[in-house]
Amino acid sequence: MLRLEDVTIRQGDFTLHAALSVPAGAHVAVIGPSGAGKSTFLGAVAGFVPVPSGRIEWDGVDLSARSPSRRPISILFQDNNLFPHLTAFQNIALGLKPSLRVNAAEQHQIEAALARVGLSGFGGRKPAELSGGQQSRVALARVLLRARPLVLLDEPFSALGPAMKSEMLHLVRDICAQTNATLLMVTHDVNDARAIADSTILVAQGQATGPFPTAELLDNPPPVLREYLG
Template sequence: MLRLEDVTIRQGDFTLHASLSVPAGARVAVIGPSGAGKSTFLGAIAGFVPVTTGRIDWDGLDLNARSPSLRPISILFQDNNLFPHLTAFQNIALGLKPSLRVNAAEQRRIAAALDRVGLSGFEGRKPAQLSGGQQSRVALARVLLRARPMVLLDEPFSALGPAMKSEMLHLVRDICAQTNATLLMVTHDVNDARAIADNTVLVADGHAAGPFPTADLLDNPPPALRDYLG
């Protein structure tokens, strides 16, 4: 279980408070007005944003003292975290070995991950030679290969068309179900939240609150969310 206990994040004149728990294996959307701190909330869990006070805990493990690389987390940002000078195979291999020195068994695992996301035969292509959807699949293959218990998504599919985005969301859902990973996904699209997340954290007015049942929250939004949704 992920716990944020009396967490305060301060960045200049911006402050965000959070006290909440997310069960292991849950799929949770993170929504709220623009500038409310959704990415900051995710960044604190991942370790990229420092916590001023409080504790972030995963199954009894204090994450505050751990660097991002040592947290049980895989994260995808809007740019998919791909290195342009590396091939699809090499970008995925980074999930196993930063040195890229993978043995035969690891090479087979990478090939299996590529196959799982429908990219067999694309191993040697660099990101510039891939479509936006294919780049997203490479990034997801790396997440699949790492098999971390938490997956954080910061709108990685926002630039995709509706059909491709829907396909990627279904793939994320299947991968998280396969690995029993806990998913937290920042999105501005309430349809994405409805499609993939049973529960939702609302970030607004300086607080991250919830998780709330997604359908209930979106069907009967509080004032801060109602104003944002229009």
């Protein structure tokens, strides 16, 4: 279980408070008005944003003082974090070995991850030689290979067309279900939340609250969310 116990998140002059729990294996959307702090919330869980008070726990272990690399987390940003000078294979290999010195067994793991996201045979291509959807698949393969129990998505598919975005969301959902990973996904699109998330955290007015059942929250939104959704 992911637990935020009376957490204060601070970035510059912005402050966000959170006191909530997310069950292991849950698929949770994070929504709210623009500028409300959704990415800041995710960044705090990942360890990129300071938490001056409170505790962030995973399975009862306090993560608050741990660096991002020492947290049981994989995170996927909108720009996919691919290195342009490396091949798809090498970008994925970074999830296992930053040195890129992988052995035969690890090479097999990387090839299997490429196959799982539908990119068999694409390992030798660099990001510039791939479409936007294919780049997203490479980044997702790296997340898959890391096999961390907590997966954070910060609108990684927002630049894709509707059909490709829907395909990627379903692929994420299936992978997380198969690995029993807990998923937190920041999105501005309520259709994305309905498609992938059983529950939703609302970030608004300096508070992160929930999780609430997604359908109930979106069908009967509170005033602050209703104003944002229009």
